[in-house]
Each structure stands twice: as structure tokens, then as C-alpha cells.
Amino acid sequence: MNLQTIEKVPLVTLVGPLNSGKTTLFNYLSGKSFKTVNYPGATVEYSISRLLNKFNISANIIDSPGIVSLSANSPDEKISIDALFNHPLYGQPDLLVVTVDSSQLSRHLLLVKQLKSCGFKLIIALTMNDLLIKKKFAISLSKLRIILGCEVVQVDGRTGEGINNLLNTISDQLDKIKLPDGKSEIIQLINNDRHSLLNFYKEIEKIENDVIYEIHSNGNGFDLNAANAQLNVLNPSYEIKTKYTLDSTSLKIDKFLLHPTLGGVFFFLIMAATFTSIFWLADPLMGMVDVFFAFLSSETAALLGSNWFSDFVSSGIISGTGSVLVFLPQILILFLILGLLEDSGYLARGAMIVDKPLSKIGLNGRSFVPMLSGFACAIPAMLAARTIPNRRERILTIFILPLMSCSARLPVYALLIAFLIPSGKSWLGGIILAAIYIFSVTSSIIIASILNKFKHRIIKEEDNSSFIIELPAYRKPKLSFVLTNSYMNAKVYLQKAGPVILAFSIILWFLTYFPNTNPEIDTTGLSEDEIVQVQEVERLSTSYASDLGKLIQPVMTPIGMDWRVGVSLIAAFAAREVFVSSLALIFKVTDNEETFQASMIQSMRQAEIKDTGQKLFTTATITGLIIFFVFALQCLSTVAVSKKETGGWRIPVMQVIIFTSVAYLLTFITVNGLRAVGVN
Amino acid sequence: MKKASELKYGEKVKISEIDFSHPSSQRIIEIGFTPGQEIELINRSLFNDPLAFSVRGSLIAMRKDEADCIKVT
Structure with a gap:
């Protein structure tokens, strides 16, 4: 056994301009339903998948955010371009699959030209062929293959058409790379100034004229290929003009949706x-x-x-x-x-x-x-x-x-409004x-x-x-895409929020139930239901949660609330929705009621502030709570991501301080203002 | 010389030059606005800015001050 027989799994990177059907293709190849992105640049994170699982090819495939060219204009483009030359985890890709929208050939070939001049091994995946046919044009694959000097495959990520062909090509190309002189050296793009860009475009316009031909109205394009080539020579400007038409349906819709007023x-x-x-x-x-x-x-x-x-x-x-x-x-x-x-x-x-x-x-x-x-x-x-x-x-x-x-x-x-x-x-x-x-x-x-x-x-x-x-x-x-997409999103949401909610529910349950699990109360003259209720009140008011809550009572009193809301507000810093489960625990919402919400609101209406006997939840305090939730930054994950995305603690610390103090101040003003005008 | 930002609806013109001194000119060229290409003003947004042009069969929106660097004839 020598080390050379242990092979690294080859890496295939999917790269392409925005809206070139890249993510749709990735979804198909990966077999997972990720987002298909129509909005430029929405693929902000990498998705990676083993081709092996679905298609028996030993390779990893990575999706990357869409790019216009090899010079970055924004952070997501920079991530994508840097990863092409050296991915932080997987190194340099062995093969690129570049998606090119057939109906946008002239714009999308720019990236292809740039990638070629860096020395990458490419396969061109021509997408959205149906759009080009709608304009009554077609692309000669054989000519494009010769001119660009790389494999060109037509695919449709939505229907899966041409995918097998693409996979065979990927597999062939990966085999070629394994040959002794199969690897080529990648250099950073040197010519990316404005003049070189114009030169690239001149070359692209020439390629375009060579490979795009008109389909005759009887739809039998291949027979008329030669005839059209001649027509092309006779009247080149005619073809250019019609090839560059915009989608007529979109134009009609935009007459309204993009109307100035x-x-x-x-x-x-x-x-x-x-x-x-x-x-x-x-x-x-x-x-x-x-x-x-x-x-x-x-x-x-x-x-x-x-x-x-x-x-x-x-x-x-x-x-x-x-x-x-x-x-x-x-x-x-x-x-x-x-x-x-x-x-x-x-x-x-x-x-x-x-x-x-x-x-x-x-x-x-x-x-x-x-x-x-x-x-x-x-x-x-x-x-x-x-x-x-x-x-x-x-x-x-x-x-x-x-x-x-x-x-x-x-x-x-929803809970506060229902109240x-x-x-x-x-x-x-x-x-x-x-x-x-x-x-x-x-x-x-x-x-x-x-x-x-x-x-x-x-x-x-x-x-x-x-x-x-x-x-x-x-x-x-x-x-089907949109449905799977929202299903996936909701699943991610549940996976992320679910454990936090569960953990905090358990912690809070513990804090509200212990140490006084069997409070001694005077049961004379009480029915069984009343005994349970009085016991629960007693247990809660002697619980750990209550001890904890008394520490923050001074902060809660000015905004008309007590420690029970305070504990819930603190718990909400883990995730905002924990506020609801926390209130549900503190106000003992369990059985014998038709629905949660109804029984919760019932017990909230009965809650009183112990020292003053005032009702805890009134129109004023509930409105105040809504205001608090509008402003307060009560989400630890948000703070963490903000730190990562802004590159330091400065912004997240400012966010927490500004938003939380504004929240408290405005809640104070709202509650006391409403009380001053007679709304309780 | 006329700028793309001064076009009227439906006016089809050819790009004669891109003003390289504008910081957005690199991206404007990359996205397909090169001398010799025909462009047309298709949409204006609320408050007449940004503007959307057709170029090479695509619809591209950009701010008015960015369209200033596209000179047309």
C-alpha cells in the first residue's frame, strides 16, 4: 500500500452568473430540495452534496453564490470567488460546472471566458434552452464546444432533462483529471481591468454570431442550419436585433408593476x-x-x-x-x-x-x-x-x-392581542x-x-x-419547489428553536415547581379544585423562580409589572417565543380547558400584583409589553450572527444597549401614559 | 454627448462610450453594457430612479447617477 492509492474525493464546484439556473441544477444534482433562487445573490451559504449517493460518482459537489465576473463587488461575491481559487474547507475544485443561460449567452459567457483564462477545467451547462427556443433561436453545441475548447451540455434543472448527459460528462472529465498530465495550474485572473473586459466582450460577440442560429418558423431548425448560416452572412444585423428581445410577458406585467406611480x-x-x-x-x-x-x-x-x-x-x-x-x-x-x-x-x-x-x-x-x-x-x-x-x-x-x-x-x-x-x-x-x-x-x-x-x-x-x-x-x-422550500425552512426553524424552547420549558418548570413541592396550606372549607389552585399559588410564590424574580422586581415595578413577567422576559432572551411558554408555566395552564389560549388568558386576567392587589395584566401593561417586544433585542443567536457579520462586538453591543433601553423607556412611557389618561 | 440617464421611453440608442472614471463603471461593463450595444429605457421606478434598461436581451436596473456614465448616440 502506498499513499498514492488513497485518493482524495474530487471536488466539483457549480458556478454561474445570477439567475442562470445554477441553484435549480444543484437541487436536482444533490437530490435535496434547497432553495431555487431567483433573487440575485440569495445563495449566501454553501450547500454541498456527495454525488455518489444519488448517481454513483465519487465526487463532492458544491453550490456557490452567483457571480457576474471574477471581480467581487460585495461580500457574498468575494466569498464565492475566493472559494473558487481556494475553498477554505475543500481546497481548489478539480472541475467547474458553469451554468450559462442560453438566452443570455452573450452576458454569461464573460464569466466562462474569465474562468478559462485562469486555467480552470470547465463543463458548460446550458440552461433555459426553452427561453431561447421561444425567441426562435438555437445554439450549435458542437461549434460552441470547438470554440471554447470544453464540454458543453444542455440541461434543464426543472425537468431533469439532459442531467444524465451532464453526469456522464462530469464522470469522463474526472477520469481525465486522474491522468498524469490531467491537472492544470490555476492562476489568478490578471486581466480584469475595464479594457480587457471590453476585449472579452468583443470576442464573445464573435462567438455568439458563430453559434446562435435562427430556427425557421416550421420549427425544423436542424435542416435549415446551413441555410441560416448563409442568411447570417447576408444580413448579420437582422439576427442580432431579434436575438436580444426581452420576454414579452414580463414587459407587459412590468407596465403595471414597474410603473413610475x-x-x-x-x-x-x-x-x-x-x-x-x-x-x-x-x-x-x-x-x-x-x-x-x-x-x-x-x-x-x-x-x-x-x-x-x-x-x-x-x-x-x-x-x-x-x-x-x-x-x-x-x-x-x-x-x-x-x-x-x-x-x-x-x-x-x-x-x-x-x-x-x-x-x-x-x-x-x-x-x-x-x-x-x-x-x-x-x-x-x-x-x-x-x-x-x-x-x-x-x-x-x-x-x-x-x-x-x-x-x-x-x-x-398573538397571545397579547388575544388578551x-x-x-x-x-x-x-x-x-x-x-x-x-x-x-x-x-x-x-x-x-x-x-x-x-x-x-x-x-x-x-x-x-x-x-x-x-x-x-x-x-x-x-x-x-412543488416553493412548498418543499417552506417545509425545509420550517423544519430548520423547529430544529433551531425547538430544543431551546424545550430546554427552557424544563428549566422554568423546575424553577417554578421546586423547592416547595408540597406546600402546606389550610384546606378547611375548600373544594378539591380550590385546594389544587391554592397549592399551586403557594408553591409558585415560594419557588426558586420567585426568589430570582424578586431581584428584578425593582426594574419591573416602574413599568407596572411584577417578577413573574420579569422572569418570562429574561427567559425570552434565549428566544422570544419562550416568553409564551414561560407565562404558560407560571400561570399554570394545564387541563380542563378547551384551548391553551383561552385558559391562559383566563388565568392572566385573574393575576394580581401581590403587594398592591392591582391587576397584573391590563390594557396598559399588555400594550406596554407589545411595545417592549417591538424594540427589545432578545435573541442571543441574533447577537452572535451580528458579531460575525459585522466583524466585531461593537455593532451587536450597540444594538443590545440601544434597542433594549429604547424598549424599556417606551414601555415605561406607554404604561404610565395610558394610565395617566385613564386607560388601565 | 447624451447620457443613458436622459433617455425617453422606447428610445433605442447605441452605447458610444463608458465613462471609466465612475466607480460603478466596472460592474456596468461586466453586466453587459459595452460600446456598440443597443440599449433602451424600459422602466422607471417610483420617483424616476432607478432606471431599467434592456441590454443584450436582459433587463438591468441601475441608479440614475450610475446610468450617467453610459454615453449614447
């Missing part, structure tokens, strides 16, 4: 529809989940009898996690709608529409997608901010992202939720514009602010 109206309507449907569509589903968990909890309690273990399972585990899982439908629907917008091609247009107003407050049109994803979760949103080329605009975007009303706040808002509205008026809930969303967006705009005034103190260096974006042709979103 109507475009703004449509933008507002699309956003409004998005956020209201999250509430309306999810409502019936939430009811179902709610009933299910209430049933599960009361059945478990009945089955296990009255002991600490029964209480641990029914309150600690089922009630704690159930109170949060109720909101899964809303989160799923949010991801679903985001996916639909992304896959249809509207997101890039949305970014264009808001570029001007956002640039007024120091942001960029490219902040739009991160901000929109921020309504799902701030973490992927911060990663998406890598597509913003200008550093100051990127940092400012990251700064305000925690103010976007993320899905973890939904459970909290505020009279029963039977659930339609009011949608309106209040919409108002909270509008309020949080408005606040983030105000905070961004204030920060923009101090921008020179936050980020010192100056760089060019730029907004150049490709507006892809509209496509009918492929529902």
Missing part, C-alpha cells in the same frame, strides 16, 4: 396582502394545533395522576412546547409567501422600487430582501445582507434587522397585528434615519454606493 401602489398592495394573509390563512390551522395540544396535555395529566412527574410532562414539556408550536402555521405561511415572491421574480423589482426611499435613510434597494426575510428570522436576513456592496449600507441594514417583526414574536403578539380584544371579535386581531407590523417598520425607518445622521461615527470608511441589479423574467413559481 402605479408600481408603488402595487408594491404596497403586494406587501399588505402578504402580511394580512399570514394572519388570515393561519387562523383555522392554528385552532387545530391548539386543540390538539390541549387534548394531549389534559389526557397526559389524567393518565399520570397527580404527582410531580405528571406535572413535569403535562406542564413542563407538552404545555411549554405546545404553546409555541401553535404558531407553526403562521411561520409556514410566511415562508411560503416569501418563497412565492422569490420564485416569481418580483423580489428584484421590489428592491428597485424601494431603492430611492431606502437610500434616503442610508440603506440600499438591496436591503429590501434582507428586511423582508427579517420578518421570518433575523439570522438568515443578516446573511442575505452580504449582497449589499457598500459596507456602511450593509452594517446599517444589519443594525435595524432586529426591529423587523420576526416570526418568533408572532406567538407573543386585548373582546371575545368574538377575532377580526380585530388581524388589524392590531397589522398595526404592530406597520409600527415596527416605521420605527425601524426612524431609527435608521437617526443612525444615518451619525453614520460617519459608526463606519468611518467611504465607498461607492451602488444599485445595479438584473430584473429576471417573470416565471410562474413552481409550487
Whole structure:
């Protein structure tokens, strides 16, 4: 045995311009359903897969963020380009599969030319051939192969057409690399100044004229190939002109959606529809989940009898996690709608529409997608901010992202809103939720514009602010992709939030149940139900949680709340939705009630502040809590990602201090202001 | 010389020159705006900025001040 027989698994990197069908192809090759990305630059993280598993080829395949050329304009492009030359984990790729949109040949060949001049081994995967055929043109693969000196394969990542051909080509090329002189040396691109770019384009225009031919109207293109070549010589300008037509359907749609004034109206309507449907569509589903968990909890309690273990399972585990899982439908629907917008091609247009107003407050049109994803979760949103080329605009975007009303706040808002509205008026809930969303967006705009005034103190260096974006042709979103996509997102959300929620539910259950597990109370004249209730109150008020809570009582009193809310607020720093499960535990929501929410609100209404006898939850304090959740940065993962993405502790520390103190201050003003005008 | 930012809807013109001194010019060339190419103003956003041009069969949006560096005839 010598060392040479132990082979390293070859690395195939998938690279390509934005919107070239790269991620769709990757999804097909990897067999996993990741995102298919229509918005330029949304593939911010690497996805890697063993080809071996599905196709019996011993190679790893990596997807990378889309790039226009080999010179980086933004952090995500830089990551992608650096990885091409030397991937931090996997080294230099042995083979590149470059996706090229057939209908965008002239623009997409630039990257191919640059990669070739660096010495990479390439396979060209021509995608979106159907779009070119729609324009009545076709590409001569054999000619392109000869001119470029590399393999060219036609594929369709959506249907899987041509994939086998591509895989065979990959396998052949990998075999060739194993030969003694199969490897070539990779050099960094030297010629990437503006003049060389123009020269590349001149060469590309020539290639294009050689390989693209017109399909005659009878659709029998191959027979007429020669005839067309002649026509090409006779009348070259005619062909160029028709080849470069835009998608006519998209042009018609954009007459409205990108109209100078109507475009703004449509933008507002699309956003409004998005956020209201999250509430309306999810409502019936939430009811179902709610009933299910209430049933599960009361059945478990009945089955296990009255002991600490029964209480641990029914309150600690089922009630704690159930109170949060109720909101899964809303989160799923949010991801679903985001996916639909992304896959249809509207997101890039949305970014264009808001570029001007956002640039007024120091942001960029490219902040739009991160901000929109921020309504799902701030973490992927911060990663998406890598597509913003200008550093100051990127940092400012990251700064305000925690103010976007993320899905973890939904459970909290839903509970608090349900408390505020009279029963039977659930339609009011949608309106209040919409108002909270509008309020949080408005606040983030105000905070961004204030920060923009101090921008020179936050980020010192100056760089060019730029907004150049490709507006892809509209496509009918492929529902199966979008559905799998939101399923995957929800799964990731559950995997990430689930353990945290469960762990905190258990910790909180422990803190609220011990040390006084069997409190001695005066039972004379009490019914059995009342005994249980009094016992629970006594147990809680002598618990560890209560000891802990008394430490923060001085902070809670000014905002009209007591230690029980304080403990929940602290627990919410692990993840915001823990606030709900924490309240559920403290206010003992278990059995004998129809639904969680109803029984929780019931016990919240009865809660009183011990010293004063005042009601704990009133319109004033609930409104104050909503305000608190709008502003406070109560998410440790967000802080960690913010540190990583901004390259230091400065920004995340500023975020925590500013947002949390603003939250406390405004809650104080709200609660006391409302009380002053007579609202309790 | 006219700039791309001064075009009217539907006006088809040829690019004569790209102003290399503009910091965005590199990206503008990379994305397909090269001398000799025909471009057309297709859309204007809210507040007339950014603008969307067709070039090489794609629709590209850019800010007005960035379109300034594309000289057309």
C-alpha cells in the first residue's frame, strides 16, 4: 500500500452568473430540495452534496453564490470567488460546472471566458434552452464546444432533462483529471481591468454570431442550419436585433408593476396582502394545533395522576412546547409567501422600487430582501445582507434587522392581542397585528434615519454606493419547489428553536415547581379544585423562580409589572417565543380547558400584583409589553450572527444597549401614559 | 454627448462610450453594457430612479447617477 492509492474525493464546484439556473441544477444534482433562487445573490451559504449517493460518482459537489465576473463587488461575491481559487474547507475544485443561460449567452459567457483564462477545467451547462427556443433561436453545441475548447451540455434543472448527459460528462472529465498530465495550474485572473473586459466582450460577440442560429418558423431548425448560416452572412444585423428581445410577458406585467406611480401602489398592495394573509390563512390551522395540544396535555395529566412527574410532562414539556408550536402555521405561511415572491421574480423589482426611499435613510434597494426575510428570522436576513456592496449600507441594514417583526414574536403578539380584544371579535386581531407590523417598520425607518445622521461615527470608511441589479423574467413559481422550500425552512426553524424552547420549558418548570413541592396550606372549607389552585399559588410564590424574580422586581415595578413577567422576559432572551411558554408555566395552564389560549388568558386576567392587589395584566401593561417586544433585542443567536457579520462586538453591543433601553423607556412611557389618561 | 440617464421611453440608442472614471463603471461593463450595444429605457421606478434598461436581451436596473456614465448616440 502506498499513499498514492488513497485518493482524495474530487471536488466539483457549480458556478454561474445570477439567475442562470445554477441553484435549480444543484437541487436536482444533490437530490435535496434547497432553495431555487431567483433573487440575485440569495445563495449566501454553501450547500454541498456527495454525488455518489444519488448517481454513483465519487465526487463532492458544491453550490456557490452567483457571480457576474471574477471581480467581487460585495461580500457574498468575494466569498464565492475566493472559494473558487481556494475553498477554505475543500481546497481548489478539480472541475467547474458553469451554468450559462442560453438566452443570455452573450452576458454569461464573460464569466466562462474569465474562468478559462485562469486555467480552470470547465463543463458548460446550458440552461433555459426553452427561453431561447421561444425567441426562435438555437445554439450549435458542437461549434460552441470547438470554440471554447470544453464540454458543453444542455440541461434543464426543472425537468431533469439532459442531467444524465451532464453526469456522464462530469464522470469522463474526472477520469481525465486522474491522468498524469490531467491537472492544470490555476492562476489568478490578471486581466480584469475595464479594457480587457471590453476585449472579452468583443470576442464573445464573435462567438455568439458563430453559434446562435435562427430556427425557421416550421420549427425544423436542424435542416435549415446551413441555410441560416448563409442568411447570417447576408444580413448579420437582422439576427442580432431579434436575438436580444426581452420576454414579452414580463414587459407587459412590468407596465403595471414597474410603473413610475402605479408600481408603488402595487408594491404596497403586494406587501399588505402578504402580511394580512399570514394572519388570515393561519387562523383555522392554528385552532387545530391548539386543540390538539390541549387534548394531549389534559389526557397526559389524567393518565399520570397527580404527582410531580405528571406535572413535569403535562406542564413542563407538552404545555411549554405546545404553546409555541401553535404558531407553526403562521411561520409556514410566511415562508411560503416569501418563497412565492422569490420564485416569481418580483423580489428584484421590489428592491428597485424601494431603492430611492431606502437610500434616503442610508440603506440600499438591496436591503429590501434582507428586511423582508427579517420578518421570518433575523439570522438568515443578516446573511442575505452580504449582497449589499457598500459596507456602511450593509452594517446599517444589519443594525435595524432586529426591529423587523420576526416570526418568533408572532406567538407573543398573538397571545397579547388575544388578551386585548373582546371575545368574538377575532377580526380585530388581524388589524392590531397589522398595526404592530406597520409600527415596527416605521420605527425601524426612524431609527435608521437617526443612525444615518451619525453614520460617519459608526463606519468611518467611504465607498461607492451602488444599485445595479438584473430584473429576471417573470416565471410562474413552481409550487412543488416553493412548498418543499417552506417545509425545509420550517423544519430548520423547529430544529433551531425547538430544543431551546424545550430546554427552557424544563428549566422554568423546575424553577417554578421546586423547592416547595408540597406546600402546606389550610384546606378547611375548600373544594378539591380550590385546594389544587391554592397549592399551586403557594408553591409558585415560594419557588426558586420567585426568589430570582424578586431581584428584578425593582426594574419591573416602574413599568407596572411584577417578577413573574420579569422572569418570562429574561427567559425570552434565549428566544422570544419562550416568553409564551414561560407565562404558560407560571400561570399554570394545564387541563380542563378547551384551548391553551383561552385558559391562559383566563388565568392572566385573574393575576394580581401581590403587594398592591392591582391587576397584573391590563390594557396598559399588555400594550406596554407589545411595545417592549417591538424594540427589545432578545435573541442571543441574533447577537452572535451580528458579531460575525459585522466583524466585531461593537455593532451587536450597540444594538443590545440601544434597542433594549429604547424598549424599556417606551414601555415605561406607554404604561404610565395610558394610565395617566385613564386607560388601565 | 447624451447620457443613458436622459433617455425617453422606447428610445433605442447605441452605447458610444463608458465613462471609466465612475466607480460603478466596472460592474456596468461586466453586466453587459459595452460600446456598440443597443440599449433602451424600459422602466422607471417610483420617483424616476432607478432606471431599467434592456441590454443584450436582459433587463438591468441601475441608479440614475450610475446610468450617467453610459454615453449614447
